[in-house]
Amino acid sequence: MTDLPVIVIGAGPQGLAAAAHLLERGFKPIVLERGAGAGAAVSEWGHVRLFSAWDELVDSASRRLLQAAGHAIPTSGYPKGEAWVRDYLVPLADTLGDRIRFGLEVTSVTRLGRDKVVDGGRDEQPFAVRVVDHDGREQRLLAQAVLDASGTWSQPGPAGADGTPALGERAAAVHIGYRIPADVRALAGAHVAVVGAGHSAVHAVLRLAELAERHPGTRVTWLLRRPSVEGALGGGEADALPQRASLGVRARRAIERGSVELVTGFRVDEIRTSGDGVVLVAEDGREHGPIARLFALTGFRPDLSILSEVRIAIDPALDSVAGLAAEIDPNVHSCGTVAATGAAELAQPERGLYVIGAKSYGRAPTFLALTGYEQVRSVVAELAGDHEAAARNELVLPETGVCGGSGDFGGSSCCAAPVPIELERATV
Template structure:
C-alpha cells in the first residue's frame, strides 16, 4: 500500500477468510485489516469494514465481546442508547431483524453487552472474523525494526500474539482501550512507595459495592482516592452501606470540580450527582481530605495505611480497603517498534491533542475528528477509541464511532468520506445524559431499574461518563 499526498491510495482487498495470512492450502490471501479489541469501537470498525467489503480480523483478548465493559456492568451510562449504537452496526443488525433498544434509555454496561455488543459480535458478517482469547503482545513491520526505512510501507505489519503466533496485516485499528492500565496511586505519576506490596487491599474504579462486592466493603472503612465521576459513583454507593466509614482523598484544594454546578450545571445529571455527594460530605457521612498527595502505602495488622503529603505536612489515614479511582493511561508498548508521533502530555497523536485537551474541553465539546488527526508516521496504524485519547478523560463512544468510520473510509480509498467528519451531540454534550426525568418516568411505568448487582435500586443509580477527571468508564 502506498500513500498519496492526502492519505492511503485505494487498494483492492478480497474478503479475509482465515485466521492468518496463509490459507489452509498454502496459498497466501490478502492480509486483512486487523482490529484489536472487540469492544464498542472495535466492533464498530468491523461493521464499517464489512460494509465496505474489506477483509478484516478482530483479535480480542477476552472470552466475549465487551470483556472490559463487563467489569463495570452494574453501572449505568450517562449517554442514552441513541449515542451508543454505531450507524454501520445499526444497519447490519437491523438487516438481521435486531430490535434496537429505546433510544432514550440509559443502559448499564451489562445491557450494552447483552443488547448490542453480543448481537453484533455474533452477526454473520462479523462472527467468522472474530477471535477470542487472542492477546497481542507486539506489533512491527515484516523485516523492519523502527529504524529501517527502505521498503517499509510495502511490507505488511506483523502482529505477535502472546502464544507466539504471528499474523500479517495490511493495516491495524487498535481499539484495545485502557482498562487494563489504570493509573497508580502515587500523586506524581509514579507508584506510591509500597503500592505493589499493598495490591491485595486495592481495587480499581467502580467495584460493585452494592452487589457482588458488598461483603468486601460493608462494615469496613474504605478510602477512595480520585476526583472524577468514577470516584463519585463509588462514594455514593458506599454511603448506602450501613456501619461503613468512608474517606475521600483528592489532590485539589476543594471538591468543587467534582460537585459541578449543582442545579445550575449545564449537564443536569452531573449536577445532581455532585449535589448528592456534596450533601454527604457536609453531613459528615463522607470524610473529605483535600490537598492530599499520596506518597506511601503500608500494610499493618490494622489494615492499610496511606500517607500523603499536604500543605501542613504528612498526613496518614488507615483503612480496610482502598478504591483507586485515579483514571487510566494508554499502553503503547505493543507498538514500540512502530513510528508513532505522540503528544508529550496526553499520549494521543499530536494532531488530536489540542482537540481533546481536558483543560479546554469536556467530552461534549470535543470537535469531530477522524483519520487525519489519528494518523501516525507509521502509515496504516491507528489507535482509536479511548486509547486514542491518551490520558484525556473526554472520550465518548459516539466520538469513537466517527473515528473508525473515517479511518475505514480512508483504508477503502474513499478520501472524501474520510475527510468529511461529523459528530451530532446535544448542545450540552452527553457527558451527562440530560435525560434523568425521562429515565425516572420510564422506571415509574416498568418498575425500578435493575442496577448495581442486578438488585432493585432504592435510590437513583449514579451515572458515569467515559471520562471525568479519573478517566472513568462509560459514555
C-alpha cells in the same frame, strides 16, 4: 496487499464498530480480542449505569448490520454496562461471526521483516501482528492495515500523586482496588477510602456512602488531590444534563449528612501497611488511617508497548495520538467542547496504522463513544480511498455536550477535571 485483511485489536465498542464499517466498505476484517467475549472490559464495570442514552451508544454501521440481521436495539433509557454488552455488543459480535477471534492477546505489531529503523521498502511490506493464546501458543497474522482499539482499561492509574505508585503501594496491593466496587457488603463497619476526583470516584463514594448509612460504624473518606471538591460535583441542580446533575447532588448531600468525610489537598506519597489495613501519608506529612480498603480511581493510561517496533507519533504529555492533543487537552477542553477527530488527526508516520477509540486519547478524560464512532467511520473511509467522506464531519453532539461514559470505562471524568471520563451522559 489488498487481499490481506484489516486487523482490528479489541472487540469493544470501537473495535466492533470498525469491523462493521470495514465490512460495509468491502474489506475483510479480523478482530482480535484477548477476552472471552465481546465487550470484555465493559463487562468488568457492568454494574455501573452509563450517562449516555442508548441513541448515543450505537454506531451507525453497526446499527445497519444489526437491523439487517433482524436484531432490535433498545432506543430509550440509560443502560448499565451489562445491558450495553448484552443488548448491543454481544449481538453485534455474533452477527460478525468468525471475523471475531477471542482468547488471542496481541503482543506486537511490526512491518514484516522490518524493525522501525529500516526505511527501505517499508510501506510495501504488510503488517505482522503477533498473538498468543491462553495456552501460550504464538502465531503471526499478516494485514494490509491495523486499527488498534485496545483501550486503556488494563492500565489504571496509581494512588501516588506523582503518576507512579506511592511508596509501599505495590506491597499494599491486597488492600487496594482500582475499579468501582460492585459489592461492598463485606466492608460494612470498616474504614474505607476513595482517592480520585472523577466520576468513577464519585460513583464509588456514593456506593460506599449508602453502605455507611445502612451500617452505622462504617466510615467513608474521600481523598482529593485538588484543594476543593467543587469541580468533582459537576453543575449540581443548574446542570443541563439531569443524570449528571443527580450524581453531583447526591454526592454533595452525602458529604453534608456526614456519610462521607472529605479530605482535600491530600496528595498520596506513601502507603504503609498496618495490621489489616493501610495508612496513607501525604506529601505534606499528613497521615490518614488505618484504612481497611482503599479505592484508587485516578484514571487510566494506554499500553503502547505492542507498538514499540512501528513508527508512531504520541503526545508527550497526554500519551495520546499526537495529532489529537490540541483538541482533547483537558486543561482546555471538556467533553462538550471536544471537536470531532478523524483520519487526518489520527494518521501515523506508519502508513496504514491507526490508534482509535479511548486509546487514541491517552490519558485525556474527554473521550466519548460518539467521538470514537466518528473516528472509526472516517478512518475506514480513508482506507477505502474515499477521502471526501474521511474529511467530512458527521458527529452531532447535544448542545450541552456529552461526557464520557460508564462510571469509568476509559478511565477519566470528562467534565470534571483531569482524570476519569464520565459525568455527563456519555460513555466511553
